[in-house]
Amino acid sequence: MINGVKGTQDLYFPEIKAWHRIEAAARELFALYGYSEIRTPVMEHTELFVRSVGDETDIVSKEMYTFQDKKGRSLTLRPEYTAGVMRSVVENRLHDSARHSRLYYIGPQFRYERPQKGRYRQFHQIGIEALGDASPGCDFECITIGRELMRRLGIAQVEVRINSVGCPRCRPAYTEKLREALAGRSGELCQDCRRRLETNPLRVLDCKVPSCQPVLTEAPKISECLCDECAAHFEEVKNLLSEFEVPFVPWPRLVRGLDYYKKTVFEMISPLLGAQDALLGGGRYDGLLGQLGGPALPSFGWALGLERLALITPAGEEKREPEVYIAWMGGELYKPALRIASKLREKGVPVIIDGEERSVKNSMKRADRLNVKFAVIVGEDEIKAERLTVKNLESGEQFAFGVEEAASFFMSNS
Ligand SMILES: [Zn+2]
Ligand SMILES: [Zn+2]
Known part of the structure; x- marks a missing residue:
C-alpha cells in the first residue's frame, strides 16, 4: 500500500x-x-x-x-x-x-x-x-x-x-528602539529571538515561547512610535x-x-x-x-x-437531501428502472441505482448500507400498474405513486 x-x-x-x-x-x-x-x-x-x-x-x-x-x-x-x-x-x-x-x-x-x-x-x-x-x-x-x-x-x-x-x-526608529530594549534583556530570550534580534527585531514580538513573554510584554509598543x-x-x-x-x-x-x-x-x-x-x-x-x-x-x-x-463551523440547518435507492428485480426491468431514475433526477431528486441485479432481500440490505431514507421498488407488478412502490426505510411505511407523484413526495419528505 x-x-x-x-x-x-x-x-x-x-x-x-x-x-x-x-x-x-x-x-x-x-x-x-x-x-x-x-x-x-x-x-x-x-x-x-x-x-x-x-x-x-x-x-x-x-x-x-x-x-x-x-x-x-x-x-x-x-x-x-x-x-x-x-x-x-x-x-x-x-x-x-x-x-x-x-x-x-x-x-x-x-x-x-x-x-x-x-x-x-x-x-x-x-x-x-x-x-x-x-x-x-x-x-x-x-x-x-x-x-x-x-x-x-x-x-x-x-x-x-x-x-x-x-x-x-x-518603523525604522521603532525597530531600533525595540532592538535596544530587547538587547538589554537578551539573556531572557529564546535562541530564535536572539537571532531575530539581529536580523529582524519586529519578528521577536511574534514569539510564542512562554519564557519570552514577560520581556515582550514590557517591550516598547509601536503604537507609541x-x-x-x-x-x-x-x-x-x-x-x-x-x-x-x-x-x-x-x-x-x-x-x-x-x-x-x-x-x-x-x-x-x-x-x-x-x-x-x-x-x-x-x-x-x-x-x-x-x-x-x-x-x-x-x-x-x-x-x-x-x-x-x-x-x-457548525453543520448548519441544511435540509437533508432526498436520498433514494432504486431496487429493481429481474434483468428485463433494469432499463425501465433506469428511465424512472432519470425522470426523478430531472425533477431534482438525487437517486442511486446499481447495475448489478439483486434479490429483493439483498436490495433492501444494500439500501440499508447506503443509509438512504427511501427505496423505490421496481418489479413486474409496478411496471404493469405504472405505479412505484416507495418504502420509507426509517418508518417502514409503504406507498404507491406515479413517477411525478413520487418526485414531489421525495422533494417534500426529506
Ligand atoms: Zn508611518
Ligand atoms: Zn522567543
Missing part, C-alpha cells in the same frame, strides 16, 4: 460538507462586496516568494517546497497566495481595470512545517485582495467582510485584534469599526509573520480553536505591487485557513 504524503489529508463526505458550506458562504458574500475570483498556478518562480515574502521569514528560509524543473529552473509550490496574485496583477496589467481591483481566491498552499491538529503541509486558504485604495475605509471594509463571513457561518465567538505596524518612515500619517490612519480605522459596531481589541504586539505589511494588521481569534493560532489574518501591504515591478498601488488583504475554520 502507498500512503499519502505526511502532512496531507484526504477530504471526503461528511467532512467535505463543511468545506462546501464555507466556500459557498464566502463566494456569496464576496460577490455582495463586488469581488471576483482569481485562480493562479500552484507553482511560481522561487524568486517571487524570496522577493515578496522576504528571505528572513521562516516561510522562505525553512518551509518552502522548492525544486528544479527539467530545465533547471527553480520553482516553488506557493507557500501563500498573495505573492502569486500580485504577480498576476502586474503581468496581466489587471491594475488598469477597475473591475479587477477586488479579487478573492480559494485554493491549496504548501509549507514544510511540523504537522499538528488543524495544520497541514498542504493547507487551504480563502482570501481577498483589495487593490488601489489607501483609505482607512478600505481596511475597515475588508475587516468587516471577514467578520461578516464568520457571522454567516454561525461562529459567534470571534475576537478581532488590530494593530498598526507603521510605515517605512516611522507611529508617524502622524500612520497614527491618523489607525485612529480612523478604529473609529469606523466602533461606529459600525464591529468589536475589536487593540493588540500592540501583533505584527504578523510576513515582511510586506504596512500600517493596519489584524487577526481574528476564536477560543473554539483552543490554540493561539489565528482563524483569519491580514493587513495592508502598500509596497508589494511596486516591489514586483508594478505600479506602487496600495493594497489590503486577508486570508483564512480552511482546515481550522472547518473544525469549528
Whole structure:
C-alpha cells in the first residue's frame, strides 16, 4: 500500500460538507462586496516568494517546497497566495481595470512545517485582495467582510485584534528602539529571538515561547512610535469599526509573520480553536505591487485557513437531501428502472441505482448500507400498474405513486 504524503489529508463526505458550506458562504458574500475570483498556478518562480515574502521569514528560509524543473529552473509550490496574485496583477496589467481591483481566491498552499491538529503541509486558504485604495475605509471594509463571513457561518465567538505596524518612515526608529530594549534583556530570550534580534527585531514580538513573554510584554509598543500619517490612519480605522459596531481589541504586539505589511494588521481569534493560532489574518501591504515591478498601488488583504475554520463551523440547518435507492428485480426491468431514475433526477431528486441485479432481500440490505431514507421498488407488478412502490426505510411505511407523484413526495419528505 502507498500512503499519502505526511502532512496531507484526504477530504471526503461528511467532512467535505463543511468545506462546501464555507466556500459557498464566502463566494456569496464576496460577490455582495463586488469581488471576483482569481485562480493562479500552484507553482511560481522561487524568486517571487524570496522577493515578496522576504528571505528572513521562516516561510522562505525553512518551509518552502522548492525544486528544479527539467530545465533547471527553480520553482516553488506557493507557500501563500498573495505573492502569486500580485504577480498576476502586474503581468496581466489587471491594475488598469477597475473591475479587477477586488479579487478573492480559494485554493491549496504548501509549507514544510511540523504537522499538528488543524495544520497541514498542504493547507487551504480563502482570501481577498483589495487593490488601489489607501483609505482607512478600505481596511475597515475588508475587516468587516471577514467578520461578516464568520457571522454567516454561525461562529459567534470571534475576537478581532488590530494593530498598526507603521510605515517605512516611522518603523525604522521603532525597530531600533525595540532592538535596544530587547538587547538589554537578551539573556531572557529564546535562541530564535536572539537571532531575530539581529536580523529582524519586529519578528521577536511574534514569539510564542512562554519564557519570552514577560520581556515582550514590557517591550516598547509601536503604537507609541507611529508617524502622524500612520497614527491618523489607525485612529480612523478604529473609529469606523466602533461606529459600525464591529468589536475589536487593540493588540500592540501583533505584527504578523510576513515582511510586506504596512500600517493596519489584524487577526481574528476564536477560543473554539483552543490554540493561539489565528482563524483569519491580514493587513495592508502598500509596497508589494511596486516591489514586483508594478505600479506602487496600495493594497489590503486577508486570508483564512480552511482546515481550522472547518473544525469549528457548525453543520448548519441544511435540509437533508432526498436520498433514494432504486431496487429493481429481474434483468428485463433494469432499463425501465433506469428511465424512472432519470425522470426523478430531472425533477431534482438525487437517486442511486446499481447495475448489478439483486434479490429483493439483498436490495433492501444494500439500501440499508447506503443509509438512504427511501427505496423505490421496481418489479413486474409496478411496471404493469405504472405505479412505484416507495418504502420509507426509517418508518417502514409503504406507498404507491406515479413517477411525478413520487418526485414531489421525495422533494417534500426529506
Ligand atoms: Zn508611518
Ligand atoms: Zn522567543
